[in-house]
Amino acid sequence: MKPLTIHFISIGGSVMHNLAIALHQQGHHITGSDDEIHEPSRSRLEKYGLLPAQTGWNPDAIHSGLDAVILGMHARADNPELKKAQELKVPVYSYPEFVYQQSQQKQRIVIAGSHGKTTITAMILHVLQYHGRNFDYLVGAQIEGFETMVKLTNDAPIIVIEGDEYGTSPIDPRPKFLHYHPHIVLISGIAWDHVNLYPTYEEYVHQFELLADAMSKSGTIVFDDTDDMLDVIALKEREDVTRQPYDVHPYRIENGKTVLVTKQHGNVPVLVFGEHNMKNISGALAVCDHLAITEERFYEAIQSFKGASKRLEKIADTGSTVIFRDFAHAPSKVEATTAAVKAQFPDRRLVACVELHTFSSLNKAFLNQYRDKLDQADVAVIFYSPHTLELKHLDPIAPAAISAAFDRPDLQVFTDSSELERYLKSLANGQPTVYLLMSSGTFGGLNLETL
CATH class of the missing domain: 3.90.190.20 (Mur ligase, C-terminal domain)
Incomplete structure (x- = not known):
């Protein structure tokens, strides 16, 4: 595959700068711009020679030689670089659209929900890496043992994606997760959020219904069985879609430490705590089972999981x-x-x-x-x-x-x-x-x- 020439509008975003670095590491030619870039994005972009020479928007950075423009949510719909890209008919993608385009031949696993999605995604990535699996990923927080929050390669057979329900881009208000078309989707729970985009609870819940309805045949929906609204969404009949509920993993606290209680593998000590994290572990276990990770191998790996950045x-x-x-x-x-x-x-x-x-x-x-x-x-x-x-x-x-x-x-x-x-x-x-x-x-x- 020949290297692509790609320009990022709003390169300083959390996922945007990580995607830029990941594509740069794959040998693609990357440029970018933004009107403000904060830490740690600034230092990380500078490390890889991707930090824009000056802040602000520069329409001259947009030319017909670009293979793609990736548009971040921070930009506005009247952004001068976006306008020029549209005039030149340069393909413009949001980052979810671009990730999907680059992963159509992969098995796509999307982790969604109002809460827990970053931690569940991080748990799955930790277990896969622990056992030496080849995989791509996109996650919303820094994880120990991973240099970037995004990896996008040609040869990985699967990609694990944290699916955000927030708007896709300034020209596409749909949730990001609707662009990924998953084979396996986990929905961790629904609690009203993002009222600037979804002014009613019903509108917010509807986005998750759309995600479930978009499942391909032979797909799997993994869902929190304790969430009443998820029961309604997940139990709806969908042709050739498997439903798999999960609940709080049995656990107890011993001398201030949390241990998982299992029938076949004894007590498994873990570094994370809290009932919500015991749900997260059950969800990650269910997904890993579909990725040919046995219970024994999952419990072996999860003991060393320390959590994602800024999550407890x-x-x-x-x-x-x-x-x-x-x-x-x-x-x-x-x-x-x-x-x-x-x-x-x-x-x-x-x-x-x-x-x-x-x-x-x-x-x-x-x-x-x-x-x-x-x-x-x-x-x-x-x-x-x-x-x-x-x-x-x-x-x-x-x-x-x-x-x-x-x-x-x-x-x-x-x-x-x-x-x-x-x-x-x-x-x-x-x-x-x-x-x-x-x-x-x-x-x-x-x-x-x-x-």
Whole structure:
């Protein structure tokens, strides 16, 4: 296959820059542009000689010699580079469309769902790599043992893809996962999110129905059997499609450590914890079974899985104080993650801190979805930035409205990161404490590594 010449519009995105690096490593000629590139994208692009010489959009980068333009979600529909590509009739793909084009001859496994999809994808990748399998992948977080978040080759017979339900590109509002046409799909659970794209719960759920309806014949739907809405979607009759439910894997906590309880393989110690992760393990086990990984080989490999970046990631442990950070921001994720940490450390004070950072979490009409979600925390803290509200063109929110939405009178609400830091430090009074910091943002630039 001859090398392709490809230009990335909005190359600094999390998946976009990883895809650019992966294609560069395959010998393709890659260029790109963006109006802002943050870390770690900037350093990683620079390492491979792919960092644009200057920020901003440059229509001169678009020419008839390009084989493809890959358009990121961060760009706008009136982007000058996109307009020129359309005028020159250069093929324009979103990254999901491009990944599908490059993997039509592979077995495609897509992991979808409102929560857990990154971790389940990471578990499957870890098990496959542990046993030396040849595979391609796309995952939404950095995983230990993997240099990039994307791998796309000519010879791998399978590709494992984290299927995002968010919009595909500025010119295609459909969910990314509808472009992959999977042979095996796992749906981990449905909890309303992304209200800027799906203003009602019914619209959000419908996207997952479309994903299930698009399954090819001889396909398999693996689904969380405890999710009522998934029961409705997965149990719908579809010609020649196999349905496989999963539930929480049996487990117990011994001396602060989680072990899987199995009938044939004894107790299997694991490094992750929480009931939601025991579901994730069951889902990964079900998918791996379809990829000819036996239970014995799965349990052998899963013992060394440490989790994906920012998914219940331990960043400090001084003995009396433990700090975890997690990507949780949607209500269901906040509830599951908080409950998991409290169950793992029942004798410690739990300080749970959530940053409201996404369109959904900062939407006044959506806030009441967080009611009771921090009930497991001994101390509950919320941070949000008025500047983020301005950037997202959202109405201001009063701290009192947030306390009312969470239905927690003792909720501590902060809008200044330095005040948040002082408060968190003031709690360090020698009492055994676990801090759980949940955000898809940065808590206004709070340095978690030095906290």
